[in-house]
Amino acid sequence: MTSRANLAWLLASLLVTIAVVFFWQWIANTGYVSRVFLPGPDRAFAALMRDYNSGKLFTEMGETVLRMVVGWLVASIVGIALGAAIGISPLARTWIAPTLELIRPLPASAIAPVAIVFLGMTDNMILLLVAFGSVWPMLLTTIHGFSNVHPRLDEVARVMRLNTFERVYKIALPAAMPDILGGLRLGLTIALILAVVGEMITVQGGLGSRILLAARAFRAPDIFAGVIMLGLIGLVTNVALTALERRLLRWQPAPAH
Amino acid sequence: MKALKGFALPILLLILWQVSALAVGIHSDTLAAPVEIAAAFAAGISNGSILRATVMTLTAAAGGLAVGAGLGVAAGFLFGLLPPLSRLARITVEVLRPVPAVAILPIALLVFGFGYPMEISIIAFACFFPVLLLTESAIRQISPRLMEVARVMRLTSVQRTFKIVFPAVLPRLFVAMRLAAGVALIVSVTVEIAANPQGLGYNLMLAGQSLRPADMFAILFWIGLIGWTLNWALMRTERKLFPFHSLRRGEE
Incomplete structure (x- = not known):
């Protein structure tokens, strides 16, 4: 496929998206669906612009993004460090890893009530929820990456008489990098979801509490504006991490198609 | 033996928890000893409250999975068999996909109010996109040779779909279903915790607040057990139904 044909398809696909938006407007205008539920894109956009002008848009988005990123960073550090420690040691893999597998299928949001009992309806509770939920993909992918280092690389490490620290840093970490980066991306997706859930439960500001309050007040345009912003956050973070992944893994041969 | 070693740590932690609870004598609003939790669990099972809530949660999860995965498979087949369609829809899908499913919650709440339809619609939204993408890529990965066979045998497109495409994608379809089932359970509990006053999530929240x-902790443990059992059962079924799948994938 030539790049020109690709561009044509991309444009056509963009046109379809624009057509969908117009269709949405048309449906909203005809009034088949009650205006209470379905504001047209014009009203959603007006709500967005109003919040943008009053400055509320970015403060609330900032709160949500901050919670997502801080919780995710904590989870990344804990997950990668713990995952490396468990993955590098066969002993820890036998004794500790099964317990982690036991906890992993637990829906992360289920610990929200427990976190509330201990921390109250606070910012810290949301951070704990986000960190707890997003630590699992990081932890498990890191364990997987570290325990699947090619035996030949291990032999190289032995021949070169690397100590444990060097072995982790120079051999295992680069080898586990693709797994870890995949975990980081998945973790960030989960972090956004849990930040929103946490905000909905605690009503401590941010986009999550904003859209829930808007629903209680039947302000549909505000909900749609909030959902658009959340979708945008998800889209941007995903694109950014995918780009980072590609950049950091440049040295690897491209996966076969 | 190896499996037994895996259970050593959780059992040790439980014993430590119980012993320290006995030593310190916790009578608090935040913590309970394992024995008390077990008693609460037994009471919840025998008076039926836990089981009722479980049925509610699983009904919503199954309903949402059926709707979301059903639509996802249908759209995935369309996109997979008709590549131009997939290319045209690409940007629309990529724009909608990163919207976190819980963000739909307020819209669903506004449209349906509390109850099953609201929960099911959110679960369906959450399941739809992963199933769509996995189904589409499963169809893309069908060996071209199988399609040649279909052409040589002059199968009609309906015959081709049911005799060649469907059996070829079945293993990957099952994997998609397994992942979606996990998502459905997570989202159902999440929606119940965040808003919908029914099911396990709501009971968990209520127990914490009162x-x-x-x-x-008894309900938390039970939710974990359901999640674990679901995962285990689906993994096992997958291995039983498609024992050679991983081998075949290695060849491709």
């Missing part, structure tokens, strides 16, 4: 830590 300072009944034993009940709270």
Whole structure:
């Protein structure tokens, strides 16, 4: 496929998206669906612009993004460090890893009530929820990456008489990098979801509490504006991490198609 | 033996928890000893409250999975068999996909109010996109040779779909279903915790808010057990139904 044909398809696909938006407007205008539920894109956009002008848009988005990123960073550090420690040691893999597998299928949001009992309806509770939920993909992918280092690389490490620290840093970490980066991306997706859930439960500001309050007040345009912003956050973070992944893994041969 | 070693740590932690609870003598609003939690769990099972809530949660999860995965498979087949369609829809899908499913919650709440339809619609939204993408890529990965066979045998497109495409994608379809089932359970509990006053998530939240830590931990444990059992059962079924799948994938 030539790049020109690709561009044509991309444009056509963009046109379809624009057509969908117009269709949405048309449906909203005809009034088949009650205006209470379905504001047209014009009203959603007006709500967005109003919040943008009053400055509320970015403060609330900032709160949500901050919670997502801080919780995710904590989870990344804990997950990668713990995952490396468990993955590098066969002993820890036998004794500790099964317990982690036991906890992993637990829906992360289920610990929200427990976190509330201990921390109250606070910012810290949301951070704990986000960190707890997003630590699992990081932890498990890191364990997987570290325990699947090619035996030949291990032999190289032995021949070169690397100590444990060097072995982790120079051999295992680069080898586990693709797994870890995949975990980081998945973790960030989960972090956004849990930040929103946490905000909905605690009503401590941010986009999550904003859209829930808007629903209680039947302000549909505000909900749609909030959902658009959340979708945008998800889209941007995903694109950014995918780009980072590609950049950091440049040295690897491209996966076969 | 190896499996037994895996259970050593959780059992040790439980014993430590119980012993320290006995030593310190916790009578708090936040923590409960394992024995109290077990008693609360037994009470919840025998008076039927836990089972009722479980049925509610699983009904919503199954309903949402059926709707979301059903639509996802249908759209995935369309996109997979008709590549131009997939290319045209690409940007629309990529724009909608990163919207976190819980963000739909307020819209669903506005449209349906509390109850099953609201929960099911959110679960369906969450399941739809992963199933769509996995189904589409499963169809893309069908060996071209199988399609040649279909052409040589002059199968009609309906015959081709049911005799060649469907059996070829079945293993990957099952994997998609397994992942979606996990998502459905997570989202159902999440929606119940965040808004919908029914099911396990709501009972968990209620136990926490009314300072009944034993009940709270009992339900938390039960939710974990359901998640684990679901995962285990689906993995096992997958291995039983498609024992050679991983081998075949290695060849491709």
